[in-house]
Amino acid sequence: MPKAQMAVSTPRRGGLTTAGGVLSDHLGKRVSFSCFILTLVLVLARGVSGGLMQRRNVPLISDDVMALLVFKAEIIDPNSVLHSWNDIDTSPCNWTGITCSPITGRVTDIYLVGLSLSGTIGRALVKLEELQTLSLANNNFTGMLNGELAQIPDLRVLNVSRNALSGSVPAALGSANKLYILDLSENELSGPLPPEVFSFNCQSLHYVSVSGNQLEGSIPASIGSCLEVQSLNFSSNLLSGTIPDGIWALESLQDIDLSFNALTGPIPVGVGFLKNLTSLRLQSNNLSGVVPAELGNCLPLQHLNLNNNSFSGELPIQLGNLKSLITLNLGANFLAGSIPSWVVNMTAIRELNLAGNGFSEQIPNFIGALNQLSLIDLSFNNFSGAIPVEIMSLQSLEYMHLAHNSLTGGIPDFPSSGCGSLRSIDLSGNLFDGPFPVQILSCSSMEYVGLAGNSLSSSIPRELGYLSGLQFLDVSSNQFTGPIPDSLGNATEIRVLRMQRNDLSGPIPAQLGNATLLIELNVADNNFSGPIPKELGQLTNLEVLDLSYNSFSGMIPGELGSLTNLMVINVSHNSLEGPIPTSGIFSQINSSAFEENTGLCGAALNLSCGTFPNPMIIDPNDPNSIPGTLSPFLRSKRSQTILSVSAITAISAAAAIALGVIMVTLLNMYAQTRRRSNxxxxxxxxxxxxxxxxxxxxxxxxxxxxxxxxxxxxxxxxxxxxxxxxxxxxxxxxxxxxxxxxxxxxxxxxxxxxxxxxxxxxxxxxxxxxxxxxxxxxxxxxxxxxxxxxxxxxxxxVPNGNLYSQLHERREDEPPLSWRLRFRIALGTALGLAHLHHGCAPSLIHYDVKSSNILLDDEYEARISDYSLAKLLPKLDTYVMSSKMQSALGYMAPEFACQSLKITEKCDVYGYGVLLLELVTGRRPVEYMEDDVVILCDYVRALLDEGRALSCVDSRLVNFPEDEVLPIIKLGLICTSQVPSNRPSMAEVVQILELIRPLVESRG
Structure with missing residues (x-):
């Protein structure tokens, strides 16, 4: 189970630190002394009183009871789940989590999983001579893993996964020659993986998992000695180097997961090449070369994931032999060519992901023959032409993502049988035209609709509001007209509604206030008019509200000030009037959110909302109306104004003067125009x-x-x-x-x-x-x-300034950027850099990645500025080390200072890594103390080595999600590796962030 899933029931690491650190100091002597006293009492009870017990036919207390009580004395049991463990019993066989041999009565299994136990795992368990299974998974054990556990002669299962164990993996585990399952995953183990663990004694080993730790160095070549191993999981560590050849000689191997490391080089292949392999997961490394044709020999293969690497070339025809394949994920590489025809042989395939490559030509219609397909992602390629109608007939299809290609024409209809199970469709960033695809309305399971960045026209159909499960709708940057259907208020599950940059008009329907789960509402740059509905104040989950560049009138509803989750609001470039509310976000927002509304006033604009005198009105039909008095109310349109002769004369003179000024101005403008045209x-x-x-x-x-x-x-x-x-x-x-x-x-x-x-x-x-x-x-x-x-x-x-000022120059009374916004900025920046590196031909290097070059638009989306401006300079290498670039101190990769190293995209990755750490910590890349200089990446790396990485998180962030922040910290440190080849590509960074994004968005 990944950390993201267990975080709900796992206390914060702060609590673990207290248990592991403070308790270690505070209780260390007490626990050791207690264990000593307990052991002494039990020995005395057994030895000194042995004769008495025997005379009374009372059985002696067993060694297993003694060992388990000593083990219990060293741990903390907050829920008293081990209350049955007591020194009255002479046998532990009825204790919670204990199984005994029916023949010898000795303990064979300890199963204490998910019981919130903490403390350390002591050596007392070594006395359990017939113990075969020790499973302490999903608890809060700390300290180092005791290598003496390998001395238990019959130990076959050792599972301490999902705890907080630290230190290195004991090399002594290699001496457990009967070990069948070794699971050390999801801890905080560090250092290299000892080769001794996989020595000649590992002949019984079938399952090994060390995933989700901080292990580094290379994968030991000795793994080739474990001839019976069936599953290897080394994922989510810091492992580097190449994949050892010995892995491919393990004929029993069925499952390999080396994903999310820093492995390099090609996939080594051999003659046999794992003919029993069912799952190969190598995603998110820096592997390169071609996809080996030998993979086609792995006929049982069901899952092949090479996503987010640097593989290139075309796909080998031998992959067509993989008829059992269920998942094929080759996204975020440098593969090219067209989709090969042999894909049609994969009749069992459910997930086909080729996104983020260089595939081109048309999407073949034979995709429609893959009847089991539930996900197809061809986004960010160079596909052209129309969508094959055959794809629309796939009844098992749940996710169809074809975004950011060059697809044209209209969006084809679904067949008469409907759209099956379709839940998500993303066609954004193409060249589609025609009306809104009304066929989507028949998809009762639809949750996500992305149509942004096309040339679609027509009105938005009312029926959208009747998609009860709709959560995300983005129709921005099209040519849609007409009003927003009030029926969208019925879409009570909707979280994101983006309609900006269209030609929509009319009022905002008050019914939108019923969509109370809405997080983002963006209708900017349209032709909306009328008042802002006060019902929007019912959207208690709203975080982003953008109504800018429209024709809204009237006052800003005070109800919006009660939206406590609102972080971004923009009502600029409208016709609003009256005082700006002062409650809630309105007391903190920048004045740019209100600009170009000539009738607004208030503290946000430094404009007093004073009382203006009523105009002078003289009504000839009102005998009580006296010239020179102030009318209490404005009259109707039939009211007339009587002017004196002197007033008329003055106005006429002023008009003549104004006419003369206009004539002179026009002549001057004509002359200046002629001069400017030259x-x-x-x-x-x-x-x-x-x-x-x-x-x-x-x-x-x-x-x-x-x-x-x-x-x-x-x-x-x-x-x-x-x-x-x-x-x-x-x-x-x-x-x-x-x-x-x-x-x-x-x-x-x-x-x-x-x-x-x-x-x-x-x-x-x-x-x-x-x-x-x-x-x-x-x-x-x-x-x-x-x-x-x-x-x-x-x-x-770009209106909202730069990231540097938002992080380091905010007033004390301004709220800090939330974690959700920081993550969105990190992802947006990564997407922009990935486009420069991988989406441009030739690829572009930014040369100056830093927080002051990350601008924030109305929605606080990241917009990268100053990219590749250094290409304007004839001596780039000289300039980047000049005083012009010293503002990037702290962001500059080490190779900038080394004449022998080439400046590559990995320099941008280094700067991005520093920026990630800056977002997490809220600290500047370099800080000058009285007698010291603190380099941010060195500071964070030292804390990570000490097991205190989360202590560096910005103190202004409260209740931050550890399972999201910690991977970002690790990613930042990987990006700032001193060796360029150890840094990931920006495409890999994007893929890692995309895996974290659903967790961020689900927590709102």
Whole structure:
């Protein structure tokens, strides 16, 4: 059982530390003395009083009773489950968890599983000479594993899994020559795995598991001596090196799990190559080479998982022999080609995962012949064409993920028999068009619908609200129109509702307040109008609310202030008015969440909500209306205003003056336009600029949404001269916030490296390449401006600042970033870097990964900035060690300082690892004390070695989930390995985080 599943019933490690540490100090002498006294009393009772007992026909107390009572004296039993263990009985055979031999009456089995026992496992059990099974799994035992247990002559099962044992694996375990099962999994064991454990004495060993520890070093080659072993599980450790050849000679081996380590090299193959193998799990390592054709000889193979490695090439045809295969997971590698036709031979297959590779061409229709298929994931490849209709007829299919390809056309219908068991469909990031796929509405089991980033149109059907199990709906970045169906209020299980960047309109239905499990509601960048419903205040689980860039009017409902879980709210760019509520999150939120609402006031905007006098109204029909008095109420539209002759004269004069000013302004604008047209050239075809254009200064805008007019640019470029618009400085330049004339907000980076920037040709080549890089977690480059004296880069504007300021510069009265948000930022950053490394051709290196380059958008999603800007420099190696890069001190990989080592993507991985530790600890990468300098990764690594890794967690995080945080700490330390080859790729990092994400999201 993984730690994530046992965490519910397992106390925090703090409690274990107390039991193992404080009790060890506080009770050590008492326990030892008690054991001594107890043993002495029992010996005296047996020896000195032996004659008396025999004369009275009272049997002597047995050695087994004595040993078990000494064992009990050294442990803590909080629930008194061992109350039956007492010194009155002369035999332990009726005690809880004890089984005896019917022939000899000696103890043969100890089964104390999941009883919350703690303390240490002493040597008293060695006296149980006929003990065969010792199972103490799923407790809280601490201290080192006692190697003397191997002296028990008949010991066949040793299971101490899911405890908190530390220290090294005793080499003495290799002397237990009758051992059949050895399970040390899910502890805190460290150091290398001793080769002696798998010496010539291991002939009886059938099952070995050391998974879920902190073991390091290589897998011992001596494992090849255990000829009868059937199952090997070394997963989730820090093991490195290559897979020893001897494993593949173990003909009895049926199950191999070496996943989640740092193993390298190819899969070694031999002549026999494990013909009895049923499961091979090697995912999340750094294995490379081709997928060996010899795997096709493992005819009983049912589970093959090579996910998240560096395998390349095409798949061998011999894999078509694996007709018993149930799971085929080859995701997150560098495989290429098309889906081979032999896949149709795998008639038993249930899970097919080829995501995150370079597969191309069309998805073959023979996939529809795999009738047992329950999961198909072809996301993040280069597939094109339409979805085969045959796939839609798979009645066992539960998960269909085809996201982020180049699929086109409409989404095909399901057959008349319906959509079977489909629970999750993700078609986001493709080129689909046409209406909303109404066939989804017939899927009564549907939980997850991802359609984001396509060109789908039409309205959103009401019937969506009747999918009772719907939990996730993302239709963002499409062309949907019409209102939000009020029936979505009936979808009471929905957690995430994303509709941003469409053409939706109308009011927000009050019925959404019934969806009380909703965690995220995002309707930004649409055409919604009307008031914000106060019923949204009923969404007590809501964490993210984004209503920005719409036409909402009226006041912000005070009910939203009662949403205690709300972490992000954005109502900017609307027509709201009145005071901003002061309760709840509104007392802590940044003013940018309210900007561009001219009628709002309050402390968040530093704008007083004062009382304004009523206008002067004179009603000719009201004899009591006297000029010069203030009317208490505004009149109807029929009301008229009587103006004096002098007032009319004054207004006429003002109008004449204003008309003159307008005429002069228009003439000036015309003259300036002519002059600017001689300075700026808008390049609609940036591939072939003329020499004259280059000489005069050139503005190029890449994105369709940006209107590249020189007038717009000059209006916004004014901000570059305005220091009040400066929003950041970095090693490459100063960044200003600018608003284009048509209203779009952009960020303009004024490069400060003019003497280092390449020639215009090289500059434009690099910038055009960066302009083609698109990913949701990267800050988009919209365009550039070039002269010999000035270079500007135009980026998307990201409103919530950078991660560094959010972690280290927040006010004391501001709440810290929650663990859920920190994890989301970590995952988003990993996805962005993985795209640079694996999704771009050629791959791109960031060179400067640090928290100040991780920007946060309206939804607190990570957006990476300044990626690959170092490619603009002619002497990259010199520059990265210059003062321009010293702001990255603490993030820089060791190879930056070594001229003989190549700068690779692994440098970014190192910086990302530091960033992970920064997110967990809330500490800066380097901290300067009075007489010391603390390097963050060294500090955390030392705590991990001491078994106190969780003590480094940010003290502002309360009730953090240990089973989520601890793997992140370990991942950060692996990423910051001093040896580049030991660091995972960013694709591997993403896969690890994706395994943790369901746990994070399930806890809300």
């Amino acid at each position: 300075i700026f050239n808008i390049d609609s075809d940036p591939q072939s600029p003329s020499a004259a254009e280059m000489a005069m200064g050139k503005l190029v805008m890449f994105t369709r949404r940006s209107d590249p007019k020189s007038d717009d640019w000059m209006a916004s470029a004014h901000a570059i001269l305005n220091k009040d618009c400066e929003i950041g400085r970095g090693g490459f330049g100063t960044v200003f916030k600018a608003i284009l004339a048509h209203g779009e907000t952009v960020a303009v980076k004024k490069l400060m490296v003019q003497s280092l920037v390449k020639s215009q040709d090289e500059f434009e080549k690099v910038v055009h390449m960066l302009g083609n890089v698109k990913h949701p977690n990267l800050v988009g480059l919209q365009g550039y401006y070039w002269t010999d004296q000035l270079q500007l880069l135009v980026y998307d504007y």
